[in-house]
Amino acid sequence: MRLTAKQNNTLRAMLSWLAGIIMFFPIFWLVLTSFKTELQAISVPPLLFFEPTLENFILVQERSDYFTYAINSVATSFGATLLALLVGIPASYAMAFWPSRFTKDILLWMLSTKMLPAVGVLMPIYLLVQKAGLLDTRTALIIIFAMINLPIIIWMLFSYFKEVPREILESARMDGASTLDIITLLLIPLTRGGILSTALLSIVLCWNEAFWSINLTASDAGTLTALVASYSSPEGLFWAKLSAVSTLACAPIVVFGWFCQKQLVQGLTFGAVK
Amino acid sequence: MKLFRIFSLLLITLTAGSLSAGELTIATVNNGHMIEMQKLTGKFEETHPGITVNWVTLEEGVLRQRVTTDITTKGGQFDVMTIGMYEAPIWGSRGWLEELTFDDSYDVDDILPAMRGGLSHDGKLYAAPFYGESSMIMYRKDLVDAAGMTIPDNPTWGHIQDVAAAITNKDEGIYGICLRGKPGWGDNAAFITTMANSFGARWFDENWMPQLDSAAWRHAIDFYLTLMNNYGPPGSSANSFNEILALFNEGKCGMWIDATIAASFISDPRQSKVADHVAFAQAPVAVTHRGANWLWAWALAVPAGTKQAEDAKKFIQWATSKEYIELVAQTNGWASVPTGTRQSTYDNPNFQSAAIFAEAELTAILSANPSNSTQDPTPYTGVQFAAIPEFQAIGIAVGQQFSAALAGDITAEEALANSQEAADREMSKAGYY
Amino acid sequence: MNRRTIAFLQAPSIVLLLLWMIVPLSMTIYFSTIRFNLLYPERTGFIGLSNYEFFITDPGFISAVINTLVLVLSILVITVVVGLALAVLVNFQFHGRGIVRVLLISPFFIMPTVNALLWKNMFMNPVYGLFSVVSTFLGLEPIDWLANFPLGSIVIMLSWQWIPFAFLIFMTSLQSQDPEPLEAAALDGANAWQKFRYMTVPHLGRAIAVVIMIQTIFHLSIFAEIFVTTGGGPGFNSTNMAFLIFSQALLQFDAGVASAGGVFAIILANIVAIFLIRVVGKTLVV
Numbered sequence: 001m002r003l004t005a006k007q008n009n010t011l012r013a014m015l016s017w018l019a020g021i022i023m024f025f026p027i028f029w030l031v032l033t034s035f036k037t038e039l040q041a042i043s044v045p046p047l048l049f050f051e052p053t054l055e056n057f058i059l060v061q062e063r064s065d066y067f068t069y070a071i072n073s074v075a076t077s078f079g080a081t082l083l084a085l086l087v088g089i090p091a092s093y094a095m096a097f098w099p100s101r102f103t104k105d106i107l108l109w110m111l112s113t114k115m116l117p118a119v120g121v122l123m124p125i126y127l128l129v130q131k132a133g134l135l136d137t138r139t140a141l142i143i144i145f146a147m148i149n150l151p152i153i154i155w156m157l158f159s160y161f162k163e164v165p166r167e168i169l170e171s172a173r174m175d176g177a178s179t180l181d182i183i184t185l186l187l188i189p190l191t192r193g194g195i196l197s198t199a200l201l202s203i204v205l206c207w208n209e210a211f212w213s214i215n216l217t218a219s220d221a222g223t224l225t226a227l228v229a230s231y232s233s234p235e236g237l238f239w240a241k242l243s244a245v246s247t248l249a250c251a252p253i254v255v256f257g258w259f260c261q262k263q264l265v266q267g268l269t270f271g272a273v274k
Numbered sequence: 275m276k277l278f279r280i281f282s283l284l285l286i287t288l289t290a291g292s293l294s295a296g297e298l299t300i301a302t303v304n305n306g307h308m309i310e311m312q313k314l315t316g317k318f319e320e321t322h323p324g325i326t327v328n329w330v331t332l333e334e335g336v337l338r339q340r341v342t343t344d345i346t347t348k349g350g351q352f353d354v355m356t357i358g359m360y361e362a363p364i365w366g367s368r369g370w371l372e373e374l375t376f377d378d379s380y381d382v383d384d385i386l387p388a389m390r391g392g393l394s395h396d397g398k399l400y401a402a403p404f405y406g407e408s409s410m411i412m413y414r415k416d417l418v419d420a421a422g423m424t425i426p427d428n429p430t431w432g433h434i435q436d437v438a439a440a441i442t443n444k445d446e447g448i449y450g451i452c453l454r455g456k457p458g459w460g461d462n463a464a465f466i467t468t469m470a471n472s473f474g475a476r477w478f479d480e481n482w483m484p485q486l487d488s489a490a491w492r493h494a495i496d497f498y499l500t501l502m503n504n505y506g507p508p509g510s511s512a513n514s515f516n517e518i519l520a521l522f523n524e525g526k527c528g529m530w531i532d533a534t535i536a537a538s539f540i541s542d543p544r545q546s547k548v549a550d551h552v553a554f555a556q557a558p559v560a561v562t563h564r565g566a567n568w569l570w571a572w573a574l575a576v577p578a579g580t581k582q583a584e585d586a587k588k589f590i591q592w593a594t595s596k597e598y599i600e601l602v603a604q605t606n607g608w609a610s611v612p613t614g615t616r617q618s619t620y621d622n623p624n625f626q627s628a629a630i631f632a633e634a635e636l637t638a639i640l641s642a643n644p645s646n647s648t649q650d651p652t653p654y655t656g657v658q659f660a661a662i663p664e665f666q667a668i669g670i671a672v673g674q675q676f677s678a679a680l681a682g683d684i685t686a687e688e689a690l691a692n693s694q695e696a697a698d699r700e701m702s703k704a705g706y707y
Numbered sequence: 708m709n710r711r712t713i714a715f716l717q718a719p720s721i722v723l724l725l726l727w728m729i730v731p732l733s734m735t736i737y738f739s740t741i742r743f744n745l746l747y748p749e750r751t752g753f754i755g756l757s758n759y760e761f762f763i764t765d766p767g768f769i770s771a772v773i774n775t776l777v778l779v780l781s782i783l784v785i786t787v788v789v790g791l792a793l794a795v796l797v798n799f800q801f802h803g804r805g806i807v808r809v810l811l812i813s814p815f816f817i818m819p820t821v822n823a824l825l826w827k828n829m830f831m832n833p834v835y836g837l838f839s840v841v842s843t844f845l846g847l848e849p850i851d852w853l854a855n856f857p858l859g860s861i862v863i864m865l866s867w868q869w870i871p872f873a874f875l876i877f878m879t880s881l882q883s884q885d886p887e888p889l890e891a892a893a894l895d896g897a898n899a900w901q902k903f904r905y906m907t908v909p910h911l912g913r914a915i916a917v918v919i920m921i922q923t924i925f926h927l928s929i930f931a932e933i934f935v936t937t938g939g940g941p942g943f944n945s946t947n948m949a950f951l952i953f954s955q956a957l958l959q960f961d962a963g964v965a966s967a968g969g970v971f972a973i974i975l976a977n978i979v980a981i982f983l984i985r986v987v988g989k990t991l992v993v
Binding site: 009012013015016017019020021023024026027029030033042043044045046087088090091093094095098100106108110111112113114115116117118119120121122123124125127128147150151152154155156159160162163179193194197200201204207208210211224225228229232233239242246249250253254257258261262 | 712713714716717719720721723724727728730731732734735738743745793796797799801802803804805806807808809810811812813814815816817818819820821824825826828829830834835837840867870871872875876879880882883913914916917920921924925927928930931935948949952953956957962965966968969972973976977980984
């Protein structure tokens with residue numbers, strides 16, 4: 001049996017929806033659990049229909065000031081991403097359009113700075129941050145997050161910049177545009193989708209970073225991962241409360257991602273330009 | 275360079291943190307009693323004007339890593355630390371903690387001797403117990419009765435095995451006994467150590483030689499494996515306190531030997547389906563009662579070198595006092611007070627009637643003695659651990675072997691041989707022999 | 708553009724990363740050769756390669772190396788294949804496309820510890836997990852995931868988290884594929900597979916290389932998921948390099964052995980990187 005194009009597309013749309021639902025299901029389950037009582041959360045068989053309760057969310061807000069942590073998370077992940085983009089965009093631009101014979105090695109070396117596992121360098125970094133008087137500050141987290149993500153940002157930007165036809169930039173240069181103009185007025189708008197998805201990934205990685213944000217903070221600069229850590233695995237049942245706090249911790253970034261997703265895929269349409 | 279200026283401005287605004295002095299920063303575990311303490315902070319601040327309290331609450335493993343890093347590097351981020359019975363004597367002997375002295379109103383002699391001893395080094399108290407626990411057996415009386423069996427107050431392991439056999443009903447999803455199996459020195463290794471103690475085993479001999487290849491350990495592990503393979507729930511090699519609590523509260527476990535604190539969870543109808551059917555007895559014994567049940571306390575300590583030592587001690591005095599226990603009782607009822615620290619709590623008739631587990635818990639705590647917890651003499655203190663810095667690494671290595679044996683990957687013999695080797699490596703590296 | 712400008716544009720990144728690498732790395736190498744246990748501050752001094760010897764003779768060392776490689780490779784294969792399939796699948800106009808994209812990306816937003824606790828307790832627990840309930844309902848014996856397939860379970864958790872990453876990058880990259888040659892190829896009688904294999908995959912070459920390299924770096928040091936779920940067990944079945952460093956060194960606060968472990972991790976990572984560059988290096992045309 002041969003499918004018509006229309007049938008084919010319907011089937012494909014259904015498959016896409018199915019894939020989306022399967023991937024999202026664990027998150028749905030997490031959110032669902034956050035409206036259960038602790039006893040309902042461990043019930044066998046698991047409950048799909050129940051009387052929802054807001055008890056967990058009320059408890060979380062009563063116990064800890066969600067917004068302090070949320071603000072720290074926003075400040076550190078956006079701050080670090082901005083910082084990394086600021087130094088990363090010019091570097092990727094130069095490497096993508098004016099590569100030298102070292103460029104490939106530099107790129108690989110940059111990625112290799114991430115090879116030291118965090119647990120192995122806890123002591124050196126902790127001592128450095130302590131000596132600099134930056135324990136429990138957002139500054140320390142911003143710098144570290146920026147350094148952790150810089151190689152990834154450069155790699156991704158590099159690959160997106162590579163897709164921009166060189167002629168466009170060349171002709172702008174012929175018209176006398178400065179390097180800064182080319183980057184800000186031409187390259188960034190042209191690769192908006194790529195830069196945004198790079199930024200989004202970097203923000204998400206910072207947002208979810210748990211090792212440094214827990215080990216280097218105390219009461220002032222704690223991020224949402226520290227908040228989640230204060231709800232995970234206590235003595236006693238905790239799945240409903242943990243689900244509630246995780247829902248709260250992930251919600252801003254999911255909403256932000258939702259907000260961005262249209263932008264992500266726009267602006268990368270050089271096919272038409274060529 | 276307008277763009278650059280905007281970026282830098284943004285960065286500066288984002289990084290501007292708050293710095294304030296004259297505050298207490300307290301690191302604590304996210305267990306229920308500590309959360310309650312956090313909620314009652316306002317009461318402390320009312321009676322102690324000029325002191326404000328900031329909390330850092332983390333799960334146990336993360337907190338331990340966090341405070342150890344801080345104290346060993348003199349990070350000075352915390353004024354009060356919540357530490358366990360494992361850390362207190364080690365850190366105290368290193369001079370990292372301030373000695374705690376209290377005025378008469380605190381009644382330091384009211385603190386249970388086992389707790390006080392476990393938190394001291396050379397007779398000096400370095401951490402004040404906030405709540406303490408031992409281990410005991412918790413069981414479903416309805417199931418045991420239905421099988422025509424009883425569990426005496428001081429059961430033997432042999433009897434427990436018989437009961438487990440009688441009440442297991444896998445078709446209905448009821449497993450006779452649930453025990454810890456997840457690797458970790460505070461997880462499966464803690465429980466199995468108490469079992470091994472009672473089978474006559476010890477971690478080290480008087481010369482610090484590891485004893486995991488002894489016959490007593492072998493008996494204990496064989497018994498543990500037989501019990502779990504026949505009557506335990508599937509997935510046991512990843513189960514620790516919380517996983518088993520969920521199973522028990524869902525009615526899947528007949529018996530469970532674990533921290534006495536569990537008693538207050540399984541007897542709470544808001545979170546347990548079997549709250550009406552639970553009963554308690556002392557942890558089972560094999561050849562000796564010594565070390566058959568563990569002893570643990572979460573305690574508050576002041577790191578040496580904090581600038582706020584005086585305020586920090588005031589807080590500790592408040593949080594570990596009789597008055598604090600009464601405050602919790604007024605707020606949440608006597609069933610919710612932190613237990614295991616003071617004789618006066620157990621003497622209180624209101625507590626006795628509110629907490630059905632009170633008597634069993636006190637008996638368990640009083641019978642534990644960290645400095646004499648094995649049949650043969652040992653050079654270490656601690657019941658379910660040895661209070662030496664090397665124990666954490668040894669405990670996890672050994673715990674992994676036990677869980678591999680439980681999962682059926684290796685035999686008990688292999689697990690113990692590997693454990694012996696792992697312990698030997700650590701001990702010889704640390705220069706014990 | 709003159710060479711000075713080119714160098715100037717790259718300088719901040721290179722200098723910063725150089726500092727970020729050299730300072731901790733040299734401290735790590737220094738620590739790895741001295742007696743440096745935080746719990747024994749009085750024991751100091753140079754001890755040569757003892758820390759390395761101690762780390763490499765750990766009974767779990769070989770397992771840790773193998774598990775690290777197995778984890779990296781299997782997660783890579785799964786995420787790239789599934790991510791690619793999904794990106795191609797949703798790369799057309801249909802009702803609710805935006806929502807489906809968000810659904811597919813969302814798992815990446817979940818924190819690793821939450822991810823691990825979620826899978827361990829809500830799905831994989833053989834008594835009350837959703838998988839066991841479903842298999843009991845279907846009349847099958849529930850699988851004890853974490854005991855029998857500890858590594859596989861961790862691969863599932865990680866793949867769920869990282870498929871969205873691959874998907875996102877492939878999806879963005881697919882947007883820039885010129886539709887005209889594809890249509891021309893279709894008119895010439897090319898089927899969907901041929902178009903995919905000979906036009907889409909080459910177009911995505913660089914994106915695939917980026918996904919592989921970045922993910923490799925992340926998966927070489929998986930830690931949180933193992934710590935929360937299996938504790939490295941049973942036995943050493945799910946102990947990888949990062950977990951070994953943690954259990955051998957950090958639990959004991961022996962910064963010397965931890966540093967030696969860190970150096971081994973770098974060596975292992977470099978071997979993997981060299982291997983990968985051979986495989987994907989061609990597509991990384993500069």
